[in-house]
Amino acid sequence: MANGTFILALDQGTTSSRAMVFDRDGNVRGTAQQEFRQHYPQPGWVEHDPMDIWRTQLDTAREALRNAGAAASDVAGLGITNQRETTVLWERATGRPIAPAIVWQDRRGAPLCDTLREAGHAERIRDITGLELDAYFSGTKLAWLLREVPGARQAAERGELAFGTIDTWLVWQLTGGDVHSTDASNASRTLLYDLATGDWSDEMLALLDVPRSLLPGIAPSSGIIGKTLPEHFGGALPIAGVAGDQQAATFGQACFEPGMAKNTYGTGCFMLMNVGTTPAVSQHRLLSTVGWRIGERSDYMLEGSVFVAGAAIQWLRDGLGLIRRADEVEALATSVADTDDVFLVPAFTGLGAPHWDPYARGALVGVTRGTTRAHVARAALESIALQSADLLRAMRADSPTDLSELRVDGGAARNDLLMQMQADLLGVPVVRPRVAESTARGAAGLAGLALQYWSGQDELAAQWKVERRFEPEWNASQRDARLARWHQAVALSRGWAAGKPG
Numbered sequence: 001m002a003n004g005t006f007i008l009a010l011d012q013g014t015t016s017s018r019a020m021v022f023d024r025d026g027n028v029r030g031t032a033q034q035e036f037r038q039h040y041p042q043p044g045w046v047e048h049d050p051m052d053i054w055r056t057q058l059d060t061a062r063e064a065l066r067n068a069g070a071a072a073s074d075v076a077g078l079g080i081t082n083q084r085e086t087t088v089l090w091e092r093a094t095g096r097p098i099a100p101a102i103v104w105q106d107r108r109g110a111p112l113c114d115t116l117r118e119a120g121h122a123e124r125i126r127d128i129t130g131l132e133l134d135a136y137f138s139g140t141k142l143a144w145l146l147r148e149v150p151g152a153r154q155a156a157e158r159g160e161l162a163f164g165t166i167d168t169w170l171v172w173q174l175t176g177g178d179v180h181s182t183d184a185s186n187a188s189r190t191l192l193y194d195l196a197t198g199d200w201s202d203e204m205l206a207l208l209d210v211p212r213s214l215l216p217g218i219a220p221s222s223g224i225i226g227k228t229l230p231e232h233f234g235g236a237l238p239i240a241g242v243a244g245d246q247q248a249a250t251f252g253q254a255c256f257e258p259g260m261a262k263n264t265y266g267t268g269c270f271m272l273m274n275v276g277t278t279p280a281v282s283q284h285r286l287l288s289t290v291g292w293r294i295g296e297r298s299d300y301m302l303e304g305s306v307f308v309a310g311a312a313i314q315w316l317r318d319g320l321g322l323i324r325r326a327d328e329v330e331a332l333a334t335s336v337a338d339t340d341d342v343f344l345v346p347a348f349t350g351l352g353a354p355h356w357d358p359y360a361r362g363a364l365v366g367v368t369r370g371t372t373r374a375h376v377a378r379a380a381l382e383s384i385a386l387q388s389a390d391l392l393r394a395m396r397a398d399s400p401t402d403l404s405e406l407r408v409d410g411g412a413a414r415n416d417l418l419m420q421m422q423a424d425l426l427g428v429p430v431v432r433p434r435v436a437e438s439t440a441r442g443a444a445g446l447a448g449l450a451l452q453y454w455s456g457q458d459e460l461a462a463q464w465k466v467e468r469r470f471e472p473e474w475n476a477s478q479r480d481a482r483l484a485r486w487h488q489a490v491a492l493s494r495g496w497a498a499g500k501p502g
């Protein structure tokens with residue numbers, strides 16, 4: 001059994017860096033969180049300063065340890081989980097980024113996607129990578145950096161640069177440039193990874209014109225890949241687990257068997273279903289992705305990504321001024337019995353799965369003289385559940401195993417009304433766990449297994465406890481009628497920015 005009383009989890013998210021200290025029973029013993037700046041230099045562009053990411057992550061890790069009253073010698077090791085797809089390119093010699101990080105939400109890779117699509121590559125790309133040809137993933141962001149940053153291509157050809165997603169960037173910094181490594185779950189989001197071979201795809205590298213010398217090695221998600229420099233935490237800590245945040249949340253929710261699924265309700269919604277040890281082929285435009293690799297074994301997932309979920313509630317607050325705090329939406333939405341046939345389609349940045357329509361835009365339909373702010377608030381909340389219901393329908397159609405419940409987490413999963421709406425629209429119980437921090441819990445779990453701090457996945461599954469279960473109260477015809485009406489509203493939002501129906 002590992003030395004040390006605690007496991008440290010680093011959770012590097014889109015808007016904040018978080019750190020959490022877990023004990024052997026899976027309880028949280030110390031936490032810290034810091035937001036950092038978002039940069040929007042042009043419409044459709046989203047950037048982070050990689051040094052902000054590193055500094056806030058290091059600060060929060062130290063603060064969480066202090067809050068737990070833990071010294072480095074009390075910590076068995078650490079796990080990392082991260083916002084996925086976000087792309088960093090830096091100099092190997094100095095560790096200096098050569099450009100801002102291009103964030104997953106950034107659309108600047110779209111023209112390259114269009115060119116590849118017009119050249120007929122979309123299907124082949126889906127076959128190799130399991131992904132849609134979309135600017136969301138790292139590949140076209142990296143291609144953009146190599147093309148647009150002066151000197152980048154030449155430096156890359158000389159082997160002087162390193163590419164990484166945020167996990168790789170943090171590992172590089174934590175180890176003082178000693179380790180250049182990613183894990184299979186993060187690699188599977190780059191558009192450069194071959195799901196069938198479990199390695200970088202030469203065909204994709206050629207298609208996107210990316211030199212192989214830029215790429216990190218691909219390690220299992222659970223395993224010791226290096227040690228932190230002693231000065232970071234007052235002692236060298238083994239880095240023993242790495243996974244993308246949505247995969248880590250699925251692990252933290254103990255979705256270890258095929259057919260088990262979780263949905264995270266944050267800024268967006270990310271629903272992942274375990275499909276077992278063979279990648280699924282989606283017929284409904286879901287993503288096929290690595291969940292985690294432990295030893296030689298990879299578990300694969302089907303994923304549906306919705307870009308605007310909790311962000312619709314932020315829009316009620318910041319854009320419309322209907323509420324002052326996100327949690328006020330529940331009381332306001334509960335003050336009416338239904339939306340009075342009003343629907344909000346929050347396609348503010350286009351639509352993700354299963355539509356993948358970058359030209360869709362938000363639509364508020366069914367408004368009458370009787371519509372109040374409460375109806376709009378309720379419609380916004382319901383839009384989160386409706387989009388998730390579309391994902392689950394697609395998953396059920398794609399997957400041979402049906403699911404018996406949906407496990408939930410993320411900031412908006414605290415909303416009881418939303419969770420009841422979700423159960424009603426799915427016809428499946430919605431289950432909220434006691435430890436809400438599934439993402440950090442997953443990173444800690446992956447690290448703790450490698451360190452033999454925990455005995456196995458069974459022990460982690462036994463630690464997972466239900467806080468509340470929401471049972472469906474609607475019958476199938478109520479569900480179908482509501483979804484049919486919603487699809488009418490979605491159709492109105494399609495293709496809007498392109499000036500034509502989608």
Ligand SMILES: Nc1ncnc2c1ncn2[C@@H]1O[C@H](COP(=O)(O)OP(=O)(O)O)[C@@H](O)[C@H]1O
Pocket residue numbers: 013014015016265266267268309310311312313314326327328329330410411412414415418
């Ligand atoms: N009670 C609530 N009801 C609905 N949405 C909420 C509630 N509390 C927070 N949210 C939404 O949840 C999101 C924050 O959740 P979080 O998991 O921290 O997101 P992220 O990790 O994407 O930053 C915000 O978009 C916020 O509007």
Ligand SMILES: O=P(O)(O)OC[C@H](O)CO
Pocket residue numbers: 012013014015082083084085104244245246266267268
């Ligand atoms: O940082 P989050 O929690 O919004 O997650 C972002 C996802 O990893 C993007 O794919």
